[in-house]
Amino acid sequence: MNTVNTPAAARPDSISIQGAVKIYGSGATQQVALNNVDVEIERGRFVSIIGPSGCGKSTLLRLIAGLETPDAGTASVFGVSPDAACAAKMIGLVPQAPALLPWLDVLQNVSLPAKVNRGSERRRKRIGGHVEKEAPDMSALLTAVGLGDAVHKLPAQLSGGMQQRTAIVRAFGLQPDVLLMDEPFSALDEFTREAIQGQLLDIWDEQKSTVVFVTHSVTEAVRLSDTVLVMSARPGRITASVDITLDRPRSQDMLKTPEFHHFEDLIRDHLQSAWHEGPITSAA
Amino acid sequence: MTSMMTTHDTPGANETTADGIDPALSAPVVALPVKTTGAGTRSSRLQFLKPTYWAPVLVLLVGLGIVWTVVAKDSPYLLPPLSAVGEALAGNPLFYLQNAWATLQVALIGLAIGFVVAYVLAILVSELPLARRAIMPVAVVLNVTPLVAIAPALVVAFGFGPEPKLIVTALICFFPILIGVSTGLRSVSPAVLQVFTTLHASRLETLWHVRMPSALPYLFNALRIVFPLSIIGAVVAELAAPGAAEGLGTVISVASSNNRLAVVYAAIVCLALMGSLLLLIITAIENRALHWHDSRQGSRG
Numbered sequence: 001m002n003t004v005n006t007p008a009a010a011r012p013d014s015i016s017i018q019g020a021v022k023i024y025g026s027g028a029t030q031q032v033a034l035n036n037v038d039v040e041i042e043r044g045r046f047v048s049i050i051g052p053s054g055c056g057k058s059t060l061l062r063l064i065a066g067l068e069t070p071d072a073g074t075a076s077v078f079g080v081s082p083d084a085a086c087a088a089k090m091i092g093l094v095p096q097a098p099a100l101l102p103w104l105d106v107l108q109n110v111s112l113p114a115k116v117n118r119g120s121e122r123r124r125k126r127i128g129g130h131v132e133k134e135a136p137d138m139s140a141l142l143t144a145v146g147l148g149d150a151v152h153k154l155p156a157q158l159s160g161g162m163q164q165r166t167a168i169v170r171a172f173g174l175q176p177d178v179l180l181m182d183e184p185f186s187a188l189d190e191f192t193r194e195a196i197q198g199q200l201l202d203i204w205d206e207q208k209s210t211v212v213f214v215t216h217s218v219t220e221a222v223r224l225s226d227t228v229l230v231m232s233a234r235p236g237r238i239t240a241s242v243d244i245t246l247d248r249p250r251s252q253d254m255l256k257t258p259e260f261h262h263f264e265d266l267i268r269d270h271l272q273s274a275w276h277e278g279p280i281t282s283a284a
Numbered sequence: 285m286t287s288m289m290t291t292h293d294t295p296g297a298n299e300t301t302a303d304g305i306d307p308a309l310s311a312p313v314v315a316l317p318v319k320t321t322g323a324g325t326r327s328s329r330l331q332f333l334k335p336t337y338w339a340p341v342l343v344l345l346v347g348l349g350i351v352w353t354v355v356a357k358d359s360p361y362l363l364p365p366l367s368a369v370g371e372a373l374a375g376n377p378l379f380y381l382q383n384a385w386a387t388l389q390v391a392l393i394g395l396a397i398g399f400v401v402a403y404v405l406a407i408l409v410s411e412l413p414l415a416r417r418a419i420m421p422v423a424v425v426l427n428v429t430p431l432v433a434i435a436p437a438l439v440v441a442f443g444f445g446p447e448p449k450l451i452v453t454a455l456i457c458f459f460p461i462l463i464g465v466s467t468g469l470r471s472v473s474p475a476v477l478q479v480f481t482t483l484h485a486s487r488l489e490t491l492w493h494v495r496m497p498s499a500l501p502y503l504f505n506a507l508r509i510v511f512p513l514s515i516i517g518a519v520v521a522e523l524a525a526p527g528a529a530e531g532l533g534t535v536i537s538v539a540s541s542n543n544r545l546a547v548v549y550a551a552i553v554c555l556a557l558m559g560s561l562l563l564l565i566i567t568a569i570e571n572r573a574l575h576w577h578d579s580r581q582g583s584r585g
Contacts, residue, residue: 065482086484087344099475103497103576112493116485153574170479185529 012079014180015041015064015210019073022059022236033059034070035235041212041227042226043078043177046204048213050267056236057214058182061204064212065093065180080127085177088127089113089120090210092171094181098163100155100170107151110138110170136207141169144200145233150237160193168183172203176213178210185220194252197223201249218271223250230267234273240270336476337585354373355555361545369548369553382552386530387518390446393559394453406465410495411487416466427459435524444525453517464506468499501577502568511562515555538560 017039024031033056043045047274049057062068063075066082066205079087085091100109145165155163164184171179185193198218204211215221221228222244229236232241246254331336349366356363374381399490406422408415431452438448472494478514480490522533 029498065478067478067481086482089483091482093479095478097473097475099473099479101476101494101497103435103500113483116480116489120484156576168485174483237430 002109011076013043015039015078016076016253017060017070017073018075020060020063020070021072022056022063022068022073023071032235034063035237036073037236037238039229039238041210043210045226046210046211046213046224047227047229048215048225049231049269050125050215050221051217051231051236052233052271053216053238054232054253055233057231059236061180061182061212061214061233064178068132068178078127083125087120088123089117089150089174090124090127090177092174092176092179094164094167094171094179096183096186097166098155098160100163100166102155105152105154106142106147106158107138108140108168109155109166110173113170113174136173136175137142138169138173141203142166144203145169145196150172159192161188164188165196167202168196168200172207172209175207176209179204179214180213181213183214183216186216193217193220194218194255198252200224205249217274218264219255219268222246222260222266223255227265239274242267242270296387299536322355354492363542364546364549365578369508370547372550373553379552380532380550381537382529383532383535383551384414384558387515387522387532388407388558390449390521390531391453391514391518391562393446393583394450395457395505397450398457398510399461400456403465404468407491408463410466410469411460411491423459423462426455429534431456432520432524435521438521440527444529448525449518449521449531452521453514456520459511460506461503465499468502469495471502472498501574504566504574507566508563508570511566512559513568515562548572560562 004034011030017037020034020037020039022034024033036062037056039060045269049060051057059068064077064082065069066086075082080088082091101112104112113236139148139151142148145168146160148247150158150162151204156167164187168181168184171181185196188196201224211224213221213224216272223246228242228244229238231237242263246259246263352363352366356365392443405415409415409419419553434455435448435452442448442451469491470530476494480494485493518531519533519536522531523537525534532555535551536548539545539551
């Protein structure tokens with residue numbers, strides 16, 4: 001892991017990706033998922049990554065999660081390698097599917113992460129970039145997202161939205177320094193999606209985690225984020241970085257305001273120019 | 285049981301269960317039988333009382349009984365009269381109980397040995413690719429080898445004691461459990477594994493908290509095959525060791541050499557009842573242990 005985490009790249013107060021290259025396959029089928037990508041995400045920011053399918057946004061997220069190692073370049077999470085950050089349980093992951101364990105009820109599901117990798121406490125303390133927080137009351141957290149009545153239900157007894165909320169609470173429950181979310185609401189209907197966005201913002205506001213949020217919804221990106229990174233495909237690269245200066249808290253009503261539409265249009269323009277810049281074959 | 289009830293009472297829970305088995309669950313060798321809504325629900329409990337439920341099988345049994353009786357009347361050396369089979373059972377119930385118990389002991393101990401070995405190997409095989417490449421070909425060849433043929437050799441080697449019987453039974457039970465569990469251990473979705481990877485859960489923790497529970501449905505499907513199989517294994521071994529002291533297999537081989545057909549069939553009835561009983565027990569345990577799996581069939585998510 002030392003090759004990934006050179007001292008120059010290790011900044012204790014940000015997630016830092018520098019010159020990251022990731023190539024899948026070889027020869028004719030070779031695909032450049034990430035081409036020389038630089039990202040700097042400061043602590044406490046909510047950053048969304050948006051782009052067309054196959055632009056490498058999930059790869060970028062997996063790089064931060066330590067699930068992939070870059071073929072070139074460096075990745076560091078608050079001063080340490082992604083792998084060391086995982087070992088210290090500094091990273092919470094919410095995948096696209098809720099990925100709950102069907103034999104555990106909601107409370108058991110969200111409590112399980114605390115039961116594995118018990119050495120993480122020790123490792124956390126040794127990492128300078130880590131900010132120690134008290135372990136949250138899981139029942140209270142579940143109640144906060146409207147799952148108070150469902151704590152003893154099995155995942156199969158929940159709706160898709162409730163399952164995804166459970167997965168979010170599971171990730172937040174560790175008080176991770178960074179929360180990585182990979183299109184977590186893409187399978188939900190519009191109404192549920194907007195309601196859960198609000199709840200996510202509420203918890204985030206309280207917990208002050210750093211969030212990296214992959215999405216392909218412009219509205220979602222604008223509502224949630226401090227910064228939106230626009231990516232383009234083949235090769236995967238970041239083509240624009242848009243700071244969303246809308247006031248918080250951002251209610252559902254804000255979605256109708258002209259300021260909100262201004263940012264949506266801005267990002268759509270960036271996405272379209274990114275689309276035209278990319279090769280025609282990228283029709284996905 | 286309460287949780288099972290509520291599970292089935294949720295809307296949607298009853299819709300897909302008839303054939304709503306996850307396609308990902310069909311293991312290559314151990315074909316997963318479709319889980320019926322059956323066992324736990326109130327409606328199916330009452331179904332047992334309805335004539336439409338029990339009448340068809342009753343009619344079939346009566347029909348078969350009549351055919352049997354007619355054949356037995358014309359040629360008593362082909363089939364013994366049912367009354368004679370009944371008399372044999374009623375005349376000396378202790379004799380059959382003792383021998384059934386001897387066979388059952390062999391079956392269950394053999395099954396336990398096969399289970400432990402297969403489970404440990406399944407974990408090895410699913411965790412270490414090298415072990416997989418070494419063990420699986422041998423296991424497959426072992427599986428296609430007719431164990432009826434191995435039994436006499438084992439009797440020669442180990443004599444008329446319990447050893448050859450236990451080995452045959454364990455061998456017969458071994459393969460379905462190995463395949464079922466090793467498939468189940470690897471059935472965890474990539475998303476779940478990614479969550480536990482980012483938590484840096486150790487392999488042992490992932491095995492205990494994620495993989496082993498995930499393998500339970502596969503394990504129970506294997507057990508439902510293997511419980512009745514264990515009786516077959518025990519009887520095959522007993523038949524191959526004609527000098528053995530007791531066991532229903534010995535009863536059959538002794539009685540058939542004496543042309544006592546009624547006793548043979550009485551022993552067969554005992555074996556069929558034992559197999560059914562074991563199947564019933566394992567299914568009942570499964571319905572308790574896998575209520576979450578049942579309910580997943582009716583998932584709305």
